Amino acid sequence: MPAGADRERRRVGIVDVAAAAGVSRQTVSNVLNGREEYYSTATYEKVTSAMRALGYRPNRAAQTLRSRRTAQIGYHIFGEQLDQAQGFTLRFLQSLVRAAAEVDHQVLVFTHRRDDPLGVFKDLVARHAVDAIVLSESTVDDDRARFLADSGIPFACFGRLAPDLPQHWVDVDNTAGMSAVVDALVADGHLRFAYLAADGDQYWKLDRLDGVVRRLAHHGVRLPKSAMFRGSDQGVRRRARQLLTGKNPPSAIVTGSDAVAAAVVGVAHSLGLGVGSDVAVTGFDGGAVGLVTEPTLTSARIPVDRVSRTLVARCLRQVEHGRDDEPGLVLPTELVRGGSA
Amino acid sequence: MPAGADRERRRVGIVDVAAAAGVSRQTVSNVLNGREEYYSTATYEKVTSAMRALGYRPNRAAQTLRSRRTAQIGYHIFGEQLDQAQGFTLRFLQSLVRAAAEVDHQVLVFTHRRDDPLGVFKDLVARHAVDAIVLSESTVDDDRARFLADSGIPFACFGRLAPDLPQHWVDVDNTAGMSAVVDALVADGHLRFAYLAADGDQYWKLDRLDGVVRRLAHHGVRLPKSAMFRGSDQGVRRRARQLLTGKNPPSAIVTGSDAVAAAVVGVAHSLGLGVGSDVAVTGFDGGAVGLVTEPTLTSARIPVDRVSRTLVARCLRQVEHGRDDEPGLVLPTELVRGGSA
DNA sequence: CTGAAAGCGCTAACAT
DNA sequence: ATGTTAGCGCTTTCAG
Numbered sequence: 001m002p003a004g005a006d007r008e009r010r011r012v013g014i015v016d017v018a019a020a021a022g023v024s025r026q027t028v029s030n031v032l033n034g035r036e037e038y039y040s041t042a043t044y045e046k047v048t049s050a051m052r053a054l055g056y057r058p059n060r061a062a063q064t065l066r067s068r069r070t071a072q073i074g075y076h077i078f079g080e081q082l083d084q085a086q087g088f089t090l091r092f093l094q095s096l097v098r099a100a101a102e103v104d105h106q107v108l109v110f111t112h113r114r115d116d117p118l119g120v121f122k123d124l125v126a127r128h129a130v131d132a133i134v135l136s137e138s139t140v141d142d143d144r145a146r147f148l149a150d151s152g153i154p155f156a157c158f159g160r161l162a163p164d165l166p167q168h169w170v171d172v173d174n175t176a177g178m179s180a181v182v183d184a185l186v187a188d189g190h191l192r193f194a195y196l197a198a199d200g201d202q203y204w205k206l207d208r209l210d211g212v213v214r215r216l217a218h219h220g221v222r223l224p225k226s227a228m229f230r231g232s233d234q235g236v237r238r239r240a241r242q243l244l245t246g247k248n249p250p251s252a253i254v255t256g257s258d259a260v261a262a263a264v265v266g267v268a269h270s271l272g273l274g275v276g277s278d279v280a281v282t283g284f285d286g287g288a289v290g291l292v293t294e295p296t297l298t299s300a301r302i303p304v305d306r307v308s309r310t311l312v313a314r315c316l317r318q319v320e321h322g323r324d325d326e327p328g329l330v331l332p333t334e335l336v337r338g339g340s341a
Numbered sequence: 342m343p344a345g346a347d348r349e350r351r352r353v354g355i356v357d358v359a360a361a362a363g364v365s366r367q368t369v370s371n372v373l374n375g376r377e378e379y380y381s382t383a384t385y386e387k388v389t390s391a392m393r394a395l396g397y398r399p400n401r402a403a404q405t406l407r408s409r410r411t412a413q414i415g416y417h418i419f420g421e422q423l424d425q426a427q428g429f430t431l432r433f434l435q436s437l438v439r440a441a442a443e444v445d446h447q448v449l450v451f452t453h454r455r456d457d458p459l460g461v462f463k464d465l466v467a468r469h470a471v472d473a474i475v476l477s478e479s480t481v482d483d484d485r486a487r488f489l490a491d492s493g494i495p496f497a498c499f500g501r502l503a504p505d506l507p508q509h510w511v512d513v514d515n516t517a518g519m520s521a522v523v524d525a526l527v528a529d530g531h532l533r534f535a536y537l538a539a540d541g542d543q544y545w546k547l548d549r550l551d552g553v554v555r556r557l558a559h560h561g562v563r564l565p566k567s568a569m570f571r572g573s574d575q576g577v578r579r580r581a582r583q584l585l586t587g588k589n590p591p592s593a594i595v596t597g598s599d600a601v602a603a604a605v606v607g608v609a610h611s612l613g614l615g616v617g618s619d620v621a622v623t624g625f626d627g628g629a630v631g632l633v634t635e636p637t638l639t640s641a642r643i644p645v646d647r648v649s650r651t652l653v654a655r656c657l658r659q660v661e662h663g664r665d666d667e668p669g670l671v672l673p674t675e676l677v678r679g680g681s682a
Numbered sequence: 683c684t685g686a687a688a689g690c691g692c693t694a695a696c697a698t
Numbered sequence: 699a700t701g702t703t704a705g706c707g708c709t710t711t712c713a714g
Contacts, residue, residue, distance in 0.1 A: 013707060024685045029709060038683060057467035061405035062707035065690050070402070072449070079435055090431040094420055097452050101461075106470070108413070109450050111438050120442075126398035129447070233633055263633075269611035292574055292604075354691060365701045370693055379699060403691035406706050 012054045021050035032058055064128075072106050073315055074130035076120075076144065078137070079111045087259070091287045092136055092158070092304055099308040103316060105131075118147050125153045132156070132315035134308075138169070140203055154318030156311040160203070160328050167328040168318070170310045174204045174284075177300035177333035178211030179218075181254060181282050184298070184335060186219045190252040190280060194227040194243050196236050196264060197256025205230070208256050208284060236260055240267040244279065251279060252341065258283035258290045258299055265293045265340060280341035286334070295339025303331055353395045362391035373399055405469075413447050414656060415471035417461075417485065419478070420452045428600070432628045433477055433499070433645055440649040444657060446472075459488050466494045473497070473656035475649075479510070481544055495659030497652040501544070501669050508669040509659070511651045515545045515625075518641035518674035519552030520559075522595060522623045525639070525676060527560045531593040531621060535568040535584050537577050537605060538597025546571070549597050549625060577601055581608040585620065592620060593682065599624035599631045599640055606634045606681060621682035627675070636680025644672055 014032075018025040023043060030038040031047040039047070050056075064070050075096060077089060097107045108130055112120050121144060124130055132154035135144055141162045148155040149166050157169040185193070195212050197205060209230070216223050227250060229239040236255075243250055244267065255261040261283030268275050275281055276295050283290050286301025310329060317324060355373075359366045364384060371379040372388040380388070391397075405411050416437060418430060438448045449471055453461050462485060465471055473495035476485055482503045489496040490507050498510040526534070536553050538546060550571070557564050568591060570580040577596075584591055585608065596602040602624030609616045616622055617636050624631050627642025651670060658665060 011707090014709095015707085025707095026686085026709080027684060030684090033709080040683065043683080055467070057464065059406075059707055060468045060470050061402050061411070062690090063709075064402035065400075065406050065692085066707080066709040068690080075450075077435060077438070079439065087428070090434075093431075093434075093450065094418060094452065097418070097450055098420065101452065101454075107450050109416075109434065109438055109448050111435065111442065113442075123398065126396070127401045129401050234635065237635060266607045266610060269607060270613065272611065272613075292600075294575065294578060352691090355693095356691085366691095367693075367702085368700060371700090374693080381699065384699080400691050403706090404693075406708085407691080407693040409706080 011059075012056050014056075014058065016054055017047065017050050017056050020054060021046040023047060068128070069319070070129065070131050071104060072108050072130045073100050073312065074108045074110060074124055074133040076133065076135055077109055077111055079114075087287055087289050088285060088302075089136070092308065095304040095308040096134060096311070099305065099312045102309070103312060105312065105316075118143065121147055121151075125151050131319045134158070134311050134315065141165075152323070154315050154323075156314040156318075158307055158311060166323060167326065168314055169328040170307050170314070171204075171328065171330055172302050172307070172333050173330050174207035174333075175211035175214070177284060177335075178208050178254070179215040180333070180335045181284075181298070181300055182212055182215040182219070184337070185252045185254070185280060185282065185341060186216075186221065188252075188280070188341070191221060192227075192248065192250045192252070193221060193223055194240075194250035194253045195223060195229070195255070196240060196253060196260055197230045198236070198260055199230045199232065205256060212254050230256070233260075233263055237263055237267050240264045241271065244268060244271055244273060249279070253279060253281050255281065255283055258285040258287060258297055261297050261299070261340070262289055262293050265297075276339045276341060282341045284333075286336050290336075290338060293338075293340065297336075297338045298341035299336050299338065300333040301336045302333055306331055352400075353397050355397075355399065357395055358388065358391045358397050361395060362387040364388060409469070410660070411470065411472050412445060413449050413471045414441050414653065415449045415451060415465055415474040417474065417476055418450060418452055420455075428628055428630050429626060429643075430477070433649065436645040436649040437475060437652070440646065440653045443650070444653060446653065446657075459484065462488055462492075466492050472660045475499070475652050475656065482506075493664070495656050495664075497655040497659075499648055499652060507664060508667065509655055510669040511648050511655070512545075512669065512671055513643050513648070513674050514671050515548035515674075516552035516555070518625060518676075519549050519595070520556040521674070521676045522625075522639070522641055523553055523556040523560070525678070526593045526595070526621060526623065526682060527557075527562065529593075529621070529682070532562060533568075533589065533591045533593070534562060534564050535591035535594045536564060536570070536596070537581060537594060538571045538601055539577070540571045540573065546597060553595050571597070574601075574604055578604055578608050581605045582612065585609060585612055585614060590620070594620060594622050596622065596624055599626040599628060599638055602638050602640070602681070603630055603634050606638075617680045617682060623682045625674075627677050631677075631679060631681075634679075634681065638677075638679045639682035640677050640679065641674040642677045643674055647672055 014025050014028050018028045028047055100107050110120050134156055136158040138157040138159040145161055160171045161169050253264055261281050264281050265275050268279050273279050283297040283299035286299045290297030290299050355366050355369050359369045369388055441448050451461050477499040479498040479500040486502055501512045502510050594605055602622050605622050606616050609620050614620050624638040624640035627640045631638030631640050
């Protein structure tokens with residue numbers, strides 16, 4: 001039996017498509033890569049129908065090797081995440097994956113090793129495993145961002161960066177977000193406020209606090225020192241209890257995040273107070289946490305989808321045109337009204 | 342000036358290493374791929390030091406194209422995840438990424454498009470974008486698993502699969518986990534129990550319920566119908582309140598998950614009851630949720646790291662030796678005692 | 683607009 | 699134990 005008779009199920013390659021369509025392999029490649037100047041509509045039809053008929057899908061490794069584009073975006077997550085970020089990280093990742101998919105890219109998730117935080121980054125860059133890297137929960141002076149900037153790989157951060165770093169970032173307007181929350185509360189007639197938040201001196205935590213203080217001042221409402229607290233989850237609960245059982249309790253408790261708000265809601269319940277009626281509670285984030293509290297949270301929603309889409313766009317821009325001097329982008333939050341305020 | 346004088350920063354390739362080490366490219370390749378039969382210790386030293394000196398890192402695309410191995414594992418996540426799984430998914434992903442990294446693999450995260458749930462899978466398989474795929478939250482008769490089985494790509498699931506599917510799965514022993522919880526509670530002298538859980542008829546939810554009922558029976562304790570409830574988060578809260586304020590309230594509330602347990606803890610607090618003192622509450626999972634409640638939860642901990650490591654191992658086994666007939670693996674949970682029971 | 687040639691950087695299969 | 703010869707399947711460059 002001649003070798004040609006083998007029922008061998010060969011992978012279908014670009015040449016098979018070319019043969020089936022009666023054109024050369026490049027024409028197929030051009031169609032594949034949407035180089036519209038280089039083929040006629042008729043050719044396009046022939047080629048695409050041949051691809052469909054053969055069930056052809058280009059081999060990624062070959063494309064990558066030749067074009068030097070992986071169509072993959074790296075996303076760094078921290079290994080240990082017992083904190084507030086928990087819920088948000090997954091929401092963001094989901095959004096990022098969708099945003100990447102919209103432009104035919106995939107997301108490679110990676111973590112660092114404890115003993116060598118930058119090692120993975122070096123590896124990824126050196127091995128050309130990704131076209132760009134996205135960072136979230138970045139600090140202003142972020143080691144990772146600094147390394148990426150030095151190495152020259154395209155990147156973008158969710159969170160603003162120091163002025164001496166490339167401004168490849170997107171962030172939300174924390175101050176304005178809190179202002180909107182305060183405005184709504186004031187419009188509802190609240191006069192006695194408190195602000196509770198997780199501790200930490202990240203700029204966004206400070207911005208949120210600042211937003212509340214300033215906006216209340218704008219409305220002529222003072223926020224007494226004793227009604228401001230930033231600390232651990234436990235500390236927040238304790239202080240919430242103190243405030244709510246003390247004399248002249250706040251009628252509205254603004255918090256720095258949905259996680260904190262959820263904790264406060266729990267405390268209020270435990271004191272037999274009606275949330276949204278006896279006391280208003282607000283959060284910041286607008287993700288899933290706020291939907292499982294009872295009542296649901298009024299919160300400043302972070303527009304995750306816009307954030308991730310922008311991040312992906314900025315990455316690809318750098319991939320295609322080299323490092324740019326675009327400034328950072330600040331996105332507004334959206335006030336979502338739940339039953340908690 | 343001659344062209345050779347260009348200060349052109351060329352990528353260092355395998356030939357550069359070979360030249361520097363004074364060996365052929367294959368020898369370098371052999372060292373790279375740990376084919377120990379094919380080089381001497383002396384050669385190894387020469388080659389590795391040359392690699393270090395040149396800062397050489399093999400190009401992934403080229404390796405993939407030639408070896409037909411991507412060193413990437415795909416992980417599918419659902420797009421909308423407002424439910425209990427939330428916290429767990431991220432914990433699992435983190436663990437999976439680490440487990441993959443331990444064997445020099447990376448994790449590619451992807452979601453499906455609503456209108457074509459299997460489309461991404463087809464694409465990934467056809468384009469050889471990953472070596473294997475990991476699924477979590479799989480159902481017994483999982484469409485995704487069925488597709489993967491048909492397509493022949495290596496895969497592994499967190500969650501048992503129907504007998505007519507390849508048994509590429511790992512799962513935890515839900516029944517035994519609950520038994521351990523019940524044992525601890527009984528040992529503490531509890532006699533009046535209740536069981537609250539999220540609704541849904543996934544086998545693991547049924548197994549957990551079953552575990553509680555059987556083990557209580559084993560101890561001679563009856564769980565009245567009225568003390569068993571499965572429903573929405575809201576429903577659970579309502580029922581918890583009813584139970585705790587009714588006559589003859591339970592002294593121990595066993596729940597189907599840490600998320601439900603957290604809700605029950607909130608309800609107990611709202612009724613002024615001390616959790617861990619007035620009423621015991623237990624969860625199932627052992628992740629971050631149980632650490633932020635007050636007190637922390639007593640729970641059956643899912644050994645995520647073992648799960649993900651096993652999943653990765655099973656994937657690689659198939660990659661290397663083809664589909665196997667290994668049976669599914671059931672892993673035990675570990676009882677973690679928090680302050681809630 | 684289409685075709686032919688060249689090669690991305692590596693590893694498999696063979697030789698030595 | 700090391701070297702030689704061929705590609706992997708595509709895209710780039712350049713010629714028609």
